[in-house]
Amino acid sequence: MGKRRALTVVVAVLAGLALLLAFHWRPDIPVEKLLEEYAGENSRFVEIDGLKVHYRDEGSGEPVVLLHGVLSSLHTWDGWTAELQRERRVIRLDLPGFGLTGPGTEPQINLDYYVEFMAKFLDALGLERVTMAGNSMGGGITWLFAARYPERVDKIVLLDAAGFLTADDNLNLFKLAGSPVLKPLVRYCTPRYLVSVFARQVYGDPGRLEADTITRYYRLLRREGNRDVLTSFGNLAASLSVADVQEALASIEVPTLIIWGDKDRWIPVEHAHLFHQNIPGSDLKIYEGAGHVPMEEIPQETVADVIAFLNR
Template sequence: MKSKSSKKKYWLYTLLIALILAINSAVYSDISVDDLKVEYANEHSKFIEIDGMQVHYRIEGEGFPIVLIHGTASSLHTWNAWTKELKKTNTIIRMDLPAFGLTGPNKSADYSIKSYTTFLDQFLNQIAIDSFHLAGNSLGGNIAWNYAAEHPNKVDKLILVDASGLPTNKPQPAVFKMAKTPVVSNLFLYVTPKFFIKKNMKEVYADDTKIANDLVSRYHKMALRKGNRQAFIDRARMDFKLGSKANIDKLKSIQNSTLLIWGAQDNWIPLDNGKRMDSVMQNSKLVVLENSGHLPMEENPEESVAILKDFIEIR
C-alpha cells in the first residue's frame, strides 16, 4: 500500500506532466513570411519597401481611390468583403500595417500614432496617390482621423469604423493587459494557442456563429508570422494617450465630411465613444449597426458597406 508521501509525489508528477503536455500543445513556432504568402498573398498582392520593411498591399478596381486601414492584430484581409463590392466602382487600396499581417515588425519598434501616420504618408507617396477617401477600423480609424487632421487636402471623405482615439472609460481588453505584463508577455511569445485567438474574436463579434474556422486560422497564423508576436507586445505597450483634450482638439480641427460607423455591441470601444466623437467633430454623421460588434465590415459587411456607399454617393 502506498504511503501518503508517495501518493502526494504521484499526484505532483501527474500534475507536472499534464502541465507540460498542455504547454507543449499550445506552443507554436513562428511562421515564415514566405510560407504565409502561399496562403495569404494572391495575384493582387504587391510588396513595397518602406523603412526596411516589405509592406504587403493590394490595389484593385478602377475609379476614385478608397484607402482602407485595418486595426490591431488584423490585416488587409479584414476588408475582403468591402473590397469585393467597392472595386466595382472605385480603386481600392489596402495594406498590412507595420507589426501585423505579412508586413511584420519595423526595426525601430515604434508603433506610435505619429509613426503610423508617417508610414501611411510614405506609402501613399510611393504609390503616387494624393487624393482619396480614407477609411479605418479601430487602430486604423485612429490613424485615419489623425492623418486627415494632418493632411486635410489629401482626404476627400473620412470613414471611421469603431475608431479608437478617445478614452473608453472601461478596463482595457485582457489581451492588451497581458501584453503589458512582463512574465505573461514573454510566455505569449511561445504559447499562443488557437483557442486564445478565438476567445478574443468572440469579444469583438456580436454573433459568435459568424466566427468561421478559416477566419480564426487566418488571425492565428498572422499572429505567428515571424516577429509579429513581439511587435504586438511592443505596440500594446505604446502609450497612445496624448491626453483626451489634445485628441478632442485634433478631432475638432477636422473639417472633412466624416462618416462614423459603430457597432452597438462593441465591447472594446463602446458606442458611447462614437457618440462622443460625433459630438466634437465639425462635419460628421454617426450610423449605428445594432447587430454588430467591433468589426462591422467583417461581421455584417453588406449592411456596413451599403452605408459607406450611400455616404460617398455610389449608385
C-alpha cells in the same frame, strides 16, 4: 520550515510555467509559407523604410484606402472590396506588425508612427489625396492622419475607432502583455483556442464567424515577428491625452462617417457618440447586433451605407 515551504511554492510555480510553455508553445510560421496561403493574385509589395509592405490595389476611379485594426490584416476588407472596386480604386494593406508585412524597425508602436508611415505609403504609391477608412486602431490612424494632413484627405470613415483609449479598459490587457513576466508567454504561447476567443469577442454575433476566418487570424498572428507587436501595443496612445484627441478631432473639416456596432465589447458604443460630438458635421450610423468589426461581420449592410456616403 517556512523557507522550505516557500521554496516548494516557487518550484511549483516554475514547474507550472514550464508545463504551460511546453503545452501551449506555438512557433513562428515562416513568411514564405504564409505567402503561399494568403498572398492573392492582386497582392503587391512596396518597400518603405526597409520594410516590405504587403498591399492590394484593385478597381479604378477615386482612391479609397482601407486600414485594419489590431490582430487583423487586409483580408478583413474582403467584403467591402468586392463592392467598392466596382466604381472606386481600393487600396488595402497589412500595416507594420500585422499580416504578411510583419514588424518594422520602430521599437514602440503608436499612432504617431502609423500616421507618418501612411504618409510615406501614399507617397510611394503616388497618391496625393484619398478617401481613408479605418477600423479600431486603423480608425485611430485615419482620424489623426486627417487632422495632421488635411490636404491629403477627401473624406474619412471611422469604424469602431480607437481614440479615447484612456477610457478603454481593454488597453490595460495589452499593457499587461508587455510586462516582463507575461511577455515571453504572449510571445510564444498563443494556442488557436485563445485566438478563437478573441475572434468571437469582436463579433456581435459569434455565429457569423467562420472557421476559415479564425484560421486566418491564428496563422497570420504567428507570422515571424508579429507577436512581438502585441507586447508594445499598450503604448498605442501613450502620446495622446483626451485633450489632444478632442483638439485633433475638432480640426477635422472633411466629411466624416462614423460607423459602430452596438454590441462592441472592445470599444463601447459610447465612444461613437464621443467621436460624433467632437467631429464637426459628422454623420453617425450604429448597427444593431454588430460587434467591433462591422465591415467584416455585416459587410453588405455597412458597405452600402459607405457607398451612399461616398457618392454624396
